[in-house]
Amino acid sequence: MPRIRSVAASLDRRSFLAAAGAVSASTGIGLALGLSGGEANAARPAAATRLHSRKAPAAPLAPYKNGTTLGTVATPRGHGGYRRLGDGPAWPRVVRPEIAAPKGGRDERRTALAAFVQFTDLHIVDVQHPLRYEYLRAQTASAWRPQETLSVAGAVALVERVNALRGAPATGAPLSFVMTTGDNTDNNSRAELDWFLRTMSGGSITPNTGDPRRYEGVQNSGLKQFWHPEDRDLRDSDKQAGFPAVDGFLDAAIRQVRSPGLDLPWYSTVGNHDSLPGGCYASGDSWFHDFAVGGKKLMSLPDAQGAAFWKAVKKGLDPKGKEFRELMRSEAKRLRSITPDASRAPFTPTEYVQAHLDPSYAGPGPVGHGYTQANLAAGTQYYAFRISDDVVGVSLDTTDPAGHYEGSLGTAQFDWLKRTLKAAEEDGRYVVVFSHHTSASMRNLRPDPQRPREARHGGDEVVALLKRHRGVLAWINGHSHRNKITPRGSFWEITTASHIDFPQLARVVELVDNHDGTFSVFTTLIESAAGHRTDFADLSQPGLAALYRELAFNAPGRKPDLGGENDDRNTELVLQKG
Template sequence: MAHFSRRRFLGVSAGLAATWGLSPQLMGRALAAPETPADVPTTLLQTFRQSSTPVTGQYRTLLAGPGETYTPRYDLIGKKANNARVNQRRSLAYLGHMSDIHIIDPQSPARLEPMQQMSPTLWQGAARPQDTMTVQVQAQMVAAMAAARYSPLTGSPMAAMFNTGDSADMISQAELRWYVDIMDGKSVVPNTGIEGQYDGPQAWPEADYAYHPDDPSLDRFGPYGFPSIPGVLKAAISQSVESPGMPVPWYAVYGNHDAIYYGTFPIDAALQSLAVGERKPAVLEALASNYFGGWASDPTVLGRLQHMITTQFGNQPDMRSVASDPERELFSQMGFMEAHFATETNPGPVGHGFTRENLESGKTYWQADVGSHLRLFGLDTCNQVTGADGAVPQDQFEWLQDELAKARDLNKMAIVLSHHNSFTLENGAESVTGPNQPLIHAEQFIDMLLQFPNMIAWCNGHTHINTINAHPRSDGTGGFWEITTASCIDFPQQQQLVEILDNKDGTISIFTTVLDHLSAADWSAGDFSQQGLASLSRQLSANDWVASPLKRLGSPLDRNTELLLPAPFDLSVINDADLATEIAVRKARIVAYEEAQK
């Protein structure tokens, strides 16, 4: 490594080899290898686009398209950048960003699929054609992150990955466990109920709101041109899904779907009973009259208990009998944190941002350092009362303000992580019984962040659309970038790579690179492999006739970009030798990961 003396190189190499139980020769060769742009599958090389003509009806397949280069954005420096930066810059941190994974247990009795009968637009997330394939998609996205463990821009090793929420879809314990296990590189069979048997609306003729791959003529998807794919439901819930696991430490924050039911409603005893029970509503009338109707007509505890008993044991019309499964239990706010402690120590960290202090205090926000000069701040912007959108509670707002000041004084760049973005940070719902604290909304939150020159990026999700916004200071002295990634559930099923570079000219660049999961552009009929099902999921999502899937791609200004801003402090305090040591530590972790994969 160029910034090491021979003695220091040998010492660092030997120490890291001992730490990871690898031979000094192997570690030495890996650390001595020059950092060059990695040839990894990203949207720099290939993109996915819809076919120009439909296959059947309006249904279109996907095709491989040309890659997209980086688009520079000068919003926060007010002028074009110095071209000399290309040859003199250095990588400070290379990161992965996932969001809105939405792992789904499609057989849970507590799902809201029948609401699609009332309004496919209003309830478009209640049932999707690709609901049975979410674990396969997550596994292939983890595989894509692992393949991109070295930067396609600089060759720098990945330092960390963060996930900005909505990991589970319907706060099911099974969903939460599957998501953590796939991140950790474990095998998952995404099935609850009877082994090898799918029990849900996609197989029930009366559920005409859902896509029936065995026979689309039974539903509204058939006339659109959705294909007949017999056997795909059983394949999706029967096969073991394998994951390589994240190669680097990963961190997580709450999304609204990790906090309350359907990301919108509070949980009660009747709903919990429905989730673990033996009766599942097949159509809207059953759901409305047997659950929502009973809740609305008698909201007392005793009334809901009587209704719960009637729903589970009475002869209710259009309630299907299904096998119960305790793994479908709905998890609590504390349960989400606890699941992140039932994890692997490598890559870790245990808790994935949350600490024992979080479990003891109940605080749902955290901070963590990635190297010596970058600090992550994980917020919980979810409203526990009601509503899909969020806000920043006063206690988190004040804590973050204090901690950003401390980070500034320590010459640490700051990245804030939350689920909600600046377009969706306006939820003001409060408990009628209290206690409540003030809720901070987007304008006030952004104004506070702009007080800190070390605040460089706010990364989030929620809207399932690739979006990048500049937040400038009113005096023209920079600002910060807001980076919103898409989702793993809706088209384009993309996530992001984020790299921070010191341009050595008084500016930094944040490069964003959009990442597709590792599966073919065009699904091959009959391919029920893990990669095949992930490919099929993306194709189905691209034909979402309720939403506008192509708009979720964002514009070129929202995808592969170079986001410039003034340096947050004098970056010469990050000396090259210390940075080289940090990069060596990151590279050693990845070398150990690669050896474990063999």
């Protein structure tokens, strides 16, 4: 690659930290690359468009740890049963040399190319939605989580954490933007999309659908397989495991929440839960719409039927939802009545892009949060944007419209990616790729119903393509709800845990030139701004956000390894300069 133009002049360490607040104002300025007819005829921008970005904060005196997992991490107290959380020991930073050997003295000469934050798998969820799978709780812990009633309060606390960061923890450089890598919503619901966009850009959110006066869901259903926080007489399965009674919980959970919105520009990548009803069904007619907005909801199912149904979902045997429809028909007598609500309707890919372009959700920008009118015209949900003078971001749409929760790329998008990588290489720019799915979860090659003759391309093909371009620094994704960082020969695949399952993390990423023939990619995990300690009597917005985390830790059946190992968390990932 040609010699780079860093966003900070080549300075010694002390001078760089003093000047970090003066990093190029172009950092984080969105510059969507032209799209036409689903292809990128303009794989590079025709002209720079300056979009709104926050003023760089005052430079910190030095790299810092406060507010990150380098300082402290929520840790359980005691043993057995329901465990309370408190401040725990920090996670260290680990240097990863698998791709390139780190060289001495790099701390004193490095300069930052860019710094940003990744959110992923927020799963802003309408817990009263008719398409939910709560009745499969015995088969999978992801079907229903005791904390998810508080997903909006938890996500707002994450926004508050980012707003409070002084800059990038490893270098002190200003943060440029936030990228959320999909599954922003849970049920492909218009209400959830509104809540997500207001969480990110600011506004008031009432996380309730159906009856505006009360909650109508599994947590006051009388069914013992779900935690009933306000029913002290019902010994449900969670209370038997030590879960508390919390008077006023459900009223507090559907009360209005206020989000300050991010004070950084933010971008959006689409996930399978954003595109498909249930996160896995290809909706070909009006049935899913009609059921979603209707007044019936299944809350329980015998274990044998649940096991058979979950097997079909897990293996992708029902991509069009035929078995789901049959289940609702055969269990008609078990369906419970709820208040119908048109806001629960599924949204289409076009409506997803239109919502991002809506000025009422603009926040600090950029307009469309990566998406453009060209995306609307072409019917696409992928784009490229300028991260800094030297780095291009590429946001992919890895959802397969044919159904199933695993993903892939269609040929039109795959060819666009080839051209975009080539253009960046010719311009001497480096590339960071964003997607929802990991390479390992891109195995779904079902043809797109709208393009039945178009081939699909899996994760192995994408990895091979990225490896052919030495300018690719990282592929950043989510989907697995797990922290995992994997060397891919010439770049790093960085997978970040969700914000619905414990440990509920986001990740700060810093791209750095070491001026010794290597780059470093620093990753630092952050929790939300909610306190580690909870008070069951505190049902304020911050109190609910803290409870959101503690309930997630105690959720029966949760996977304890989602936080990853130390080398998947706070890291310095070394790369050979191309």
